[in-house]
Amino acid sequence: MQLTDLTMLELAAKLAAGEASSEEATRASLARIQQVDPKVRAFLRVDEAGALAAARASDARRKSGSPASALDGVPLGLKDIFLTEGVETTAGSRILEGFVPPYDATVVRLLKEAGLPLVGKLNMDEFAMGSSNESSAFFPSHNPWDVSRTPGGSSGGSAAAVAAREVFGALGTDTGGSIRQPAALTNTVGLKPTYGRVSRFGVIAFASSLDQPGPMTRTVADAAALLQVIARPDAQDATSADAPVPDYSADLEAGVRGLKLGVPREYFTEGMDPEVEAAVREALREYERLGATLVDVSLPHTKYALATYYLIAPAEASSNLARYDGVRFGLRAKDARSLRDVYALTREQGFGAEVKRRIMLGTFALSSGYYDAHYLRAQKVRTLIREDFTRAFQQVDALLSPTSPVPAFKLGEKVEDPLSMYLMDIYTLPCNLAGLPGLSVPCGFTKAGLPVGLQILGRPFDEAGLLRIARAYEREHDFFRRSAPL
Amino acid sequence: MPVSDFQPVIGLEVHAQLLTQSKIFCGCSTAFGAEPNRNTCPVCLGMPGVLPVLNQRVAEFAVRTGLALECTIRPTSVWSRKNYFYPDLPKGYQITQFDQPICEHGRLVIDTPQGEKAIRILRIHMEEDAGKSVHDAGGGQSLVDLNRAGVPLLEIVSQPDLRDADEAVEYLKAMRDVLVYLGVNDGNLEEGSFRCDANVSVMPKGSTTFGQRCELKNLNSFRFLKQAIEYEIARQVDVIESGGKVVQETRLWDVNKGVTRSMRSKEEAHDYRYFPEPDLPPLHVSAEAIAAAAKALPELPRAKLQRFTSQYGLPAYDARILTAERPLADYFEACAGHYKDYKKLSNWFLGELMRLLKEEGTPLSALRFTPAQLGELLGAVDQGMVSANAGKDVLGEMFRTGKAPADIIAEKGLAQVSDTGAIEAVVDDILAKNAGEIEKYRAGKKQVFGFFVGQVMRAMKGKGNPALVNELLKKKLGD
Numbered sequence: 001m002q003l004t005d006l007t008m009l010e011l012a013a014k015l016a017a018g019e020a021s022s023e024e025a026t027r028a029s030l031a032r033i034q035q036v037d038p039k040v041r042a043f044l045r046v047d048e049a050g051a052l053a054a055a056r057a058s059d060a061r062r063k064s065g066s067p068a069s070a071l072d073g074v075p076l077g078l079k080d081i082f083l084t085e086g087v088e089t090t091a092g093s094r095i096l097e098g099f100v101p102p103y104d105a106t107v108v109r110l111l112k113e114a115g116l117p118l119v120g121k122l123n124m125d126e127f128a129m130g131s132s133n134e135s136s137a138f139f140p141s142h143n144p145w146d147v148s149r150t151p152g153g154s155s156g157g158s159a160a161a162v163a164a165r166e167v168f169g170a171l172g173t174d175t176g177g178s179i180r181q182p183a184a185l186t187n188t189v190g191l192k193p194t195y196g197r198v199s200r201f202g203v204i205a206f207a208s209s210l211d212q213p214g215p216m217t218r219t220v221a222d223a224a225a226l227l228q229v230i231a232r233p234d235a236q237d238a239t240s241a242d243a244p245v246p247d248y249s250a251d252l253e254a255g256v257r258g259l260k261l262g263v264p265r266e267y268f269t270e271g272m273d274p275e276v277e278a279a280v281r282e283a284l285r286e287y288e289r290l291g292a293t294l295v296d297v298s299l300p301h302t303k304y305a306l307a308t309y310y311l312i313a314p315a316e317a318s319s320n321l322a323r324y325d326g327v328r329f330g331l332r333a334k335d336a337r338s339l340r341d342v343y344a345l346t347r348e349q350g351f352g353a354e355v356k357r358r359i360m361l362g363t364f365a366l367s368s369g370y371y372d373a374h375y376l377r378a379q380k381v382r383t384l385i386r387e388d389f390t391r392a393f394q395q396v397d398a399l400l401s402p403t404s405p406v407p408a409f410k411l412g413e414k415v416e417d418p419l420s421m422y423l424m425d426i427y428t429l430p431c432n433l434a435g436l437p438g439l440s441v442p443c444g445f446t447k448a449g450l451p452v453g454l455q456i457l458g459r460p461f462d463e464a465g466l467l468r469i470a471r472a473y474e475r476e477h478d479f480f481r482r483s484a485p486l
Numbered sequence: 487m488p489v490s491d492f493q494p495v496i497g498l499e500v501h502a503q504l505l506t507q508s509k510i511f512c513g514c515s516t517a518f519g520a521e522p523n524r525n526t527c528p529v530c531l532g533m534p535g536v537l538p539v540l541n542q543r544v545a546e547f548a549v550r551t552g553l554a555l556e557c558t559i560r561p562t563s564v565w566s567r568k569n570y571f572y573p574d575l576p577k578g579y580q581i582t583q584f585d586q587p588i589c590e591h592g593r594l595v596i597d598t599p600q601g602e603k604a605i606r607i608l609r610i611h612m613e614e615d616a617g618k619s620v621h622d623a624g625g626g627q628s629l630v631d632l633n634r635a636g637v638p639l640l641e642i643v644s645q646p647d648l649r650d651a652d653e654a655v656e657y658l659k660a661m662r663d664v665l666v667y668l669g670v671n672d673g674n675l676e677e678g679s680f681r682c683d684a685n686v687s688v689m690p691k692g693s694t695t696f697g698q699r700c701e702l703k704n705l706n707s708f709r710f711l712k713q714a715i716e717y718e719i720a721r722q723v724d725v726i727e728s729g730g731k732v733v734q735e736t737r738l739w740d741v742n743k744g745v746t747r748s749m750r751s752k753e754e755a756h757d758y759r760y761f762p763e764p765d766l767p768p769l770h771v772s773a774e775a776i777a778a779a780a781k782a783l784p785e786l787p788r789a790k791l792q793r794f795t796s797q798y799g800l801p802a803y804d805a806r807i808l809t810a811e812r813p814l815a816d817y818f819e820a821c822a823g824h825y826k827d828y829k830k831l832s833n834w835f836l837g838e839l840m841r842l843l844k845e846e847g848t849p850l851s852a853l854r855f856t857p858a859q860l861g862e863l864l865g866a867v868d869q870g871m872v873s874a875n876a877g878k879d880v881l882g883e884m885f886r887t888g889k890a891p892a893d894i895i896a897e898k899g900l901a902q903v904s905d906t907g908a909i910e911a912v913v914d915d916i917l918a919k920n921a922g923e924i925e926k927y928r929a930g931k932k933q934v935f936g937f938f939v940g941q942v943m944r945a946m947k948g949k950g951n952p953a954l955v956n957e958l959l960k961k962k963l964g965d
Binding site: 083089091096099101102103105200201202203205207208209235236237238239315316318319322323325327328329343363366367368371375 | 528531532533534535536537538539540567569571573576577578579628630757759760761764765766767
């Protein structure tokens with residue numbers, strides 16, 4: 001067994017016992033990257049020097065008996081959407097190529113303070129707009145379980161790196177499913193916390209009212225431990241929540257006996273892959289065996305979620321991305337001769353097709369004369385979707401569904417068909433619209449060996465409940481022990 | 487129809503920079519005059535990933551202003567994004583308030599030749615200022631200074647209740663007085679920390695339907711405001727008279743040519759794509775906070791002016807000058823506690839004190855003498871201990887050194903001679919030396935009297951009590 005086969009907590013235990021050093025773990029991670037990343041292509045950039053320096057500092061703390069946290073010394077990867085001081089950050093876009101941030105995102109600072117070496121920046125769909133990593137301006141990442149397929153998106157690089165055991169864990173962001181869907185497609189755990197639970201400061205914005213950073217790990221316990229480091233109120237994020245942060249690991253093993261788990265009718269519809277449905281239904285039966293009661297529930301406005309999302313998210317994005325104008329940082333078109341050119345050519349050359357599509361969609365939705373019919377109406381429907389969940393959670397403790405309607409698809413398969421790509425997020429995006437926590441946990445494989453994910457949605461700030469429910473299943477089915485055929 | 491047959495209709499939009507120490511959404515300094523781009527950080531530079539956090543002082547200032555202008559304060563107001571591209575707008579949008587501003591439905595009373603008039607305030611909202619573009623930097627380049635980006639502004643929008651340029655100027659002055667009194671703005675039109683745009687239209691007298699309006703910009707003095715509005719009224723009347731139609735547009739006041747010229751038409755106007763700012767929760771202001779702010783409101787310029795005329799019996803002219811700035815009014819009241827001839831006190835304020843302040847460039851806050859000492863000096867003048875003229879010298883000395891008036895009078899030997907015997911001796915001496923002049927006086931040339939007064943005062947080095955000198959001279963000359 002190699003060091004890289006360990007989970008975060010297993011490695012943390014070894015570090016605590018003095019059986020391994022952070023430098024060894026970090027070097028193992030870097031070696032694994034060198035070995036498999038040419039096939040996986042999860043990393044946009046590896047910060048070997050920075051990671052090793054952090055690892056050595058961790059080992060020194062350990063030696064002096066004052067580790068910074070339970071995860072001190074555990075190497076991690078970051079989606080390239082988190083600003084890292086002194087380390088180039090691009091959000092997968094040409095327009096930010098060469099941009100070296102002058103400050104750390106709050107979560108990056110928290111990870112550094114907790115002593116986790118950060119080995120590099122992970123590939124993503126450009127500005128997190130996509131479900132396959134193919135909108136990355138640089139290259140697509142590959143699914144370690146079948147390198148001809150996508151690892152999902154937009155946090156596809158993060159999921160692929162964790163699944164390929166290049167890093168022990170990673171941070172992603174989730175705007176409409178960007179943590180959960182790639183987790184489902186790569187046999188990893190992905191947790192999107194409640195909106196406001198984790199600071200967005202220093203996270204490059206896609207859609208401000210939907211974006212939320214979260215952990216991507218191999219196990220549920222790792223996700224709990226990583227969330228523990230990053231979940232806290234932040235005075236630099238006015239949308240961050242004041243709610244108290246519980247001990248996410250305390251009730252992890254408490255099981256599901258007596259819990260009521262809702263199965264939303266609208267999440268088991270046509271278009272779902274039969275093998276995905278079979279795996280998820282089998283997981284539902286497992287929960288019954290474990291003592292939970294399944295309850296049929298309805299979320300009647302689910303059918304409007306996709307349309308609602310594709311008005312609100314692009315609207316916010318069209319405004320958030322206005323700052324990429326060639327004036328202060330990132331790309332400036334070299335051939336620009338006038339102010340208008342600086343804008344038009346920089347943005348023409350700097351943004352990819354999907355980003356342009358969404359900027360145009362959003363600009364249209366906010367335009368005078370169209371605002372009421374599009375943006376404003378979408379906000380009203382968003383309220384209805386939120387109320388669906390509020391009603392459901394009066395009956396049940398959590399909701400269970402597939403994470404993605406299909407397993408990992410072939411790279412190139414949906415690139416020419418944006419609508420079919422948008423449908424990949426149909427089960428994940430209502431949760432973002434409602435601001436709820438959601439988690440994807442591995443629940444098996446298709447005959448072809450492709451991972452399937454089970455989605456668990458919960459009440460606001462009930463991340464602990466989701467982790468406990470996920471762990472109850474994981475304890476019976478340790479799919480995370482399987483390694484991808486690389 | 488001549489211009490006099492048209493009724494102008496005017497509304498003003500005032501932009502006032504708030505006197506907070508730091509910017510509206512980050513901790514950067516708002517100090518004016520720093521090296522370009524010195525007062526910036528990732529937040530006000532609009533770097534990727536940054537988020538705004540409201541400076542609570544901005545909301546406090548807005549509430550204070552709203553209450554002073556008799557507005558309703560919204561318990562919940564909402565931030566919006568106003569989207570447009572410009573190099574001095576780092577994020578590509580301005581964070582402002584749109585359909586749910588913090589204050590609404592207020593009024594400001596002004597004086598007009600027809601008497602008092604209340605101008606209704608439509609709304610007041612908070613927003614961030616943009617940076618500054620410098621286009622004549624040389625080398626064909628434009629430069630951007632973002633020190634001002636994120637400085638907090640209040641936008642105060644009036645209803646179109648103003649009817650001529652003079653009313654507009656009166657309104658803007660009254661508004662400036664209120665904001666300066668509240669301590670929320672420095673009232674500096676030239677530096678642009680207090681700015682205004684004017685919406686101007688004309689309609690035939692008697693009509694109730696407003697004409698098409700134009701928005702005037704670049705009005706950075708009261709004089710320009712008046713000139714631009716008057717020019718614009720005449721221009722619009724000309725357009726209508728010659729059979730044309732006024733088109734809605736934004737026009738720039740050209741200071742050099744004294745004309746307004748078109749900047750952009752309605753068709754070229756931006757579609758700002760306002761939508762609620764997702765990075766900032768709505769702003770809640772509690773009833774308690776509003777009540778506390780109302781309680782803490784200072785006396786406003788207009789109320790103070792009225793009180794100065796009634797309580798101190800001052801002419802409106804005096805009261806207006808004394809209340810124009812709060813520190814001066816406060817100082818006057820402090821002095822009035824020590825000296826009860828208020829009109830005389832006002833004369834000294836309007837004359838000597840203001841001259842000294844202006845000449846020495848000293849702020850009131852740096853005055854070296856106390857109100858009690860000023861009262862003492864004026865008392866000494868009244869009692870004839872020192873002449874009015876010498877009193878001015880004493881005040882100058884107090885101003886420069888902070889010494890007590892009695893000490894200065896003693897040191898400089900400025901005490902007035904009111905000893906009848908001493909004056910009489912000098913009078914006798916002068917009369918004895920000027921027999922010829924006495925003849926002229928007695929022959930009816932009464933102006934010679936002044937000559938005698940002058941001679942006596944000169945002999946006494948100006949220290950003779952003028953009333954006594956006069957009295958004795960008249961007695962001796964046999965009047």
